[in-house]
Amino acid sequence: xxxxxxxxxLRWLWAxxxxxxxxxxxxxxxxxxxESLQPAAAPVQTPSTPQNTPTPQPTRSAQxxxxxxxxxxxxxxxxxxxxxxxDVRIVVISDLNSAYGxxxxxxxxxxxxxxxxxxxxxxxxxxxxxxxxxxxxxSAAEVKAMWAAFNQHITAPLQRYHLPFGFTxxxxxxxxxxxxxxxxxxxxxxxxxxxxQDPRHDPGLNFVDRFEFPFYYTFQxxxxxxxxxxxxxxxxxxxxxxWVETALASQTAQSAKLRLVIGHLPLYGVAIGRDHPGDxxxxxxxxxxxxxxxxxxxxxxxxxxAYYPGHRGQLQLLDSGLLGAGARRLIAGDRPPYKSLTLIDxxxxxxxxxxxxxxxxxxxxxxL
Numbered sequence: 085x086x087x088x089x090x091x092x093x094l095r096w097l098w099a100x101x102x103x104x105x106x107x108x109x110x111x112x113x114x115x116x117x118x119e120s121l122q123p124a125a126a127p128v129q130t131p132s133t134p135q136n137t138p139t140p141q142p143t144r145s146a147q148x149x150x151x152x153x154x155x156x157x158x159x160x161x162x163x164x165x166x167x168x169x170x171d172v173r174i175v176v177i178s179d180l181n182s183a184y185g186x187x188x189x190x191x192x193x194x195x196x197x198x199x200x201x202x203x204x205x206x207x208x209x210x211x212x213x214x215x216x217x218x219x220x221x222x223s224a225a226e227v228k229a230m231w232a233a234f235n236q237h238i239t240a241p242l243q244r245y246h247l248p249f250g251f252t253x254x255x256x257x258x259x260x261x262x263x264x265x266x267x268x269x270x271x272x273x274x275x276x277x278x279x280x281q282d283p284r285h286d287p288g289l290n291f292v293d294r295f296e297f298p299f300y301y302t303f304q305x306x307x308x309x310x311x312x313x314x315x316x317x318x319x320x321x322x323x324x325x326x327w328v329e330t331a332l333a334s335q336t337a338q339s340a341k342l343r344l345v346i347g348h349l350p351l352y353g354v355a356i357g358r359d360h361p362g363d364x365x366x367x368x369x370x371x372x373x374x375x376x377x378x379x380x381x382x383x384x385x386x387x388x389x390a391y392y393p394g395h396r397g398q399l400q401l402l403d404s405g406l407l408g409a410g411a412r413r414l415i416a417g418d419r420p421p422y423k424s425l426t427l428i429d430x431x432x433x434x435x436x437x438x439x440x441x442x443x444x445x446x447x448x449x450x451x452l
Contacts, residue, residue: 359415425452
């Protein structure tokens with residue numbers, strides 16, 4: 085099987101970004117949350133003609149925002165940017181966890197969640213690693229305690245804010261790694277499934293097919309079709325790929341305005357220390373071809389702990405960075421590691437416009 089050098093891919097991606105003239109958002113990164121919560125100096129997918137810095141959009145009055153949101157906004161040295169809104173707005177977060185067995189979260193996780201009402205997204209997407217399992221030394225009670233902490237820090241606030249939550253299972257949530265006996269981390273997978281199948285933890289999605297929720301499922305929100313697959317290990321089994329193809333080929337998927345796929349592992353390596361087999365999907369080009377065949381616009385992933393937007397062929401690729409512990413440096417460039425979340429403003433295609441046009445999405449990425 086022909087493979088592509090991740091380093092070559094990164095050089096190619098950076099060159100592509102330069103050629104299409106992507107706009108850099110104003111912003112800086114300095115120590116301390118109150119001083120560094122600014123749009124990251126990161127590419128935004130826009131038409132090739134450079135544009136001015138977006139004008140902040142009106143949001144709900146401070147009095148209408150939750151107290152925790154107001155408290156953070158009051159600490160900022162200047163108003164937080166709320167960029168021009170698309171037809172649909174998604175906030176993408178990923179890799180929220182800390183050390184193995186941790187029942188606490190980094191301050192940036194709580195801050196990022198608390199700021200969501202300010203941006204008023206239609207959907208919150210998570211690229212996986214919501215808890216810190218994947219250790220055979222952890223007892224069932226310890227894993228359950230981590231999910232209880234996740235409920236307190238993430239699920240409960242999202243429910244209180246009435247924000248739907250689409251997510252994929254990461255390797256630290258319920259790894260699909262196998263040996264001859266089956267799943268190595270079967271306990272993690274069972275407890276992740278038990279948590280998400282509990283009606284009290286309803287993510288508020290409009291499910292199309294729950295198939296093997298929370299590992300494989302589809303949903304539709306605001307005219308957009310989403311497919312979630314389980315790539316918490318590098319290989320997706322053939323029978324599951326058959327389901328993926330059937331789902332993407334369905335009338336529901338193909339009649340949607342846009343199609344997005346969410347998984348944990350990226351197709352190609354972008355971060356130092358993660359650009360090797362096992363930390364990216366196997367058969368990346370074949371997987372990309374499958375998504376392109378059914379006109380998927382964007383593949384959203386996590387795991388590499390580094391924000392990187394790019395594309396390969398007709399497929400947009402969003403490596404979504406992290407809010408938890410362990411930010412990593414990109415293979416290309418010399419920017420220090422940082423924690424981030426990303427707003428995707430989606431402009432639904434108009435008559436005659438391709439549903440894979442890169443101009444349909446605009447990213448605003450915040451360095452926390």
